[in-house]
Amino acid sequence: MASKSDLSDIGSTLEELFLVLMERKENMQDESYVALLYKKGENSILKKIGEEASEVIIAAKEPEKQKTIHEIADLWFHCMVLMGHKGIGLDEIANEFRRRMGVSGLEEKASREEG
Secondary structure (H helix, E strand, O other), X not given: OOOOHHHOOXXXXXXXXXXXXXXXXXXXXXXXXXXXXXXXXXXXXXXXXXXXXXXXXXXXXXXXXXXXXXXXXXXXXHHHHHHHHHOOOHHHHHHHHHHHOOOOHHHHHHHHHHO
């Protein structure tokens, strides 16, 4: 398991990637995979997320850790494309995680089901 110091650059890495995704959305260059996803719209983005989630599940059942890492990165990437499509910033996701810190997962889930 990684230590806190090992994870110090994940935020900047995700921010850098998100900025690239937003640039691709603004410029809509034909040769960009991300721009193509944005052009195809929400249903195409959601389909890719579904495919990637399934691939994470399949990879996780295999003993090779690297395949699971690869598929999780693909899933996160496509979720970030969706975030860009919906106008959701990384700060909003971070705030949601912070809100949940120190709260029992069972309690948090129950609060969403009640509200």
